[in-house]
Amino acid sequence: MENRLTSRIIGTGSCLPENVVTNDDLSKIMDTSDEWISSRTGIRKRHLVKEETTAGMSIEAGKRALQQAGVSPEELDLIVVGTLTGDYITPSTACEVQAGLGAINATAFDINAACSGFIFGLQTVNAYISAGMCKTALVIGAETLSKIVDWNDRSTCVLFGDGAGAAVVKADTMGVLACDHGSDGAKGMYLAGLNRTNNNPLIQTDKALQYVQMDGQEVYKFAVSTVPASIQKVLDQAGLAPEDIKYYVLHQANLRILQSVAKRLKVPMDRFPISLDHCGNISAGSVPILLDEVNQKGMLQKGDKIIMSGFGGGLTWGTCLIEW
Numbered sequence: 001m002e003n004r005l006t007s008r009i010i011g012t013g014s015c016l017p018e019n020v021v022t023n024d025d026l027s028k029i030m031d032t033s034d035e036w037i038s039s040r041t042g043i044r045k046r047h048l049v050k051e052e053t054t055a056g057m058s059i060e061a062g063k064r065a066l067q068q069a070g071v072s073p074e075e076l077d078l079i080v081v082g083t084l085t086g087d088y089i090t091p092s093t094a095c096e097v098q099a100g101l102g103a104i105n106a107t108a109f110d111i112n113a114a115c116s117g118f119i120f121g122l123q124t125v126n127a128y129i130s131a132g133m134c135k136t137a138l139v140i141g142a143e144t145l146s147k148i149v150d151w152n153d154r155s156t157c158v159l160f161g162d163g164a165g166a167a168v169v170k171a172d173t174m175g176v177l178a179c180d181h182g183s184d185g186a187k188g189m190y191l192a193g194l195n196r197t198n199n200n201p202l203i204q205t206d207k208a209l210q211y212v213q214m215d216g217q218e219v220y221k222f223a224v225s226t227v228p229a230s231i232q233k234v235l236d237q238a239g240l241a242p243e244d245i246k247y248y249v250l251h252q253a254n255l256r257i258l259q260s261v262a263k264r265l266k267v268p269m270d271r272f273p274i275s276l277d278h279c280g281n282i283s284a285g286s287v288p289i290l291l292d293e294v295n296q297k298g299m300l301q302k303g304d305k306i307i308m309s310g311f312g313g314g315l316t317w318g319t320c321l322i323e324w
């Protein structure tokens with residue numbers, strides 16, 4: 001019987017803004033402290049854009065991933081970007097990436113699934129590949145969250161960072177082994193930011209633009225229950241045990257969430273690579289940036305089993321078990 005096609009990641013890349021902001025830097029402009037931020041979250045610093053854009057960082061991350069994969073932009077037939085902070089409403093960030101890379105043969109679109117954006121992107125690409133609709137794709141997770149957080153709200157603005165991560169994905173007989181995904185829109189307002197107010201002069205509206213607001217404790221409760229269950233589902237689908245997984249590359253929202261997931265799965269924390277200490281929470285960017293860090297450090301060998309999981313706004317969650 002012919003093997004069903006799946007998707008293998010053959011190259012990764014990332015791009016972070018130059019400007020690094022420490023917890024001490026933040027404590028000079030608001031009522032916070034390194035002690036509060038690092039003990040509650042594990043975050044010590046983050047990169048925040050000055051001139052960089054979501055598309056610009058995505059293009060750079062994409063170039064690096066293509067170079068590592070040895071794939072030319074013309075070979076790409078699909079580009080999917082997970083982001084909620086594209087530079088324009090239209091064109092999509094993915095179309096900007098297509099133009100920036102010269103990927104003239106690619107179809108390009110964005111996915112807005114907040115912190116699950118990269119995983120939903122990878123799962124979409126995998127579905128296209130399995131259906132025979134494309135062969136070589138670029139999946140990106142990228143954000144400039146510093147533009148949509150409320151800098152007067154210390155309970156959210158200290159958590160987030162900016163950046164982009166990318167993966168080149170190719171049709172293969174081995175790669176994505178199992179997927180889980182879900183959404184709970186009824187809880188969407190636990191992590192929400194209004195896009196635009198009505199600018200129609202005939203209608204009276206509150207002109208104030210709203211920024212991202214989060215009920216941290218509710219999102220925390222959602223994460224520590226949903227993520228281990230989603231991981232268990234992909235393990236069950238693949239007939240694997242938690243200890244068979246070399247690395248758990250999880251969305252970087254809070255160190256305590258990662259510790260809780262590790263405890264539930266009974267695997268040591270050294271299987272959970274961390275980037276939130278130096279990057280903060282980059283929403284859709286967290287997973288691919290961390291995957292690239294792990295890859296660039298030479299920590300991955302062919303055949304390794306890796307679980308990637310994103311969770312957050314929507315509310316949404318998505319998990320992929322891949323073989324490297």
Ligand code: UT7
Binds near residue numbers: 041312
């Ligand atoms: O990426 C999407 C997914 N997001 C997540 O998974 C986030 C999940 N949630 C969390 O990680 C945590 O809930 C937070 C880190 C966001 C917050 O931690 P917490 O332990 O839930 O703190 P809290 O919101 O209950 O606030 C505790 C106290 C409050 O003071 P009072 O009312 O107890 O006097 C806050 O006003 O800490 C205060 N506080 C701060 N103090 C210093 C809130 N933010 C700060 C701050 N600096 N930046």
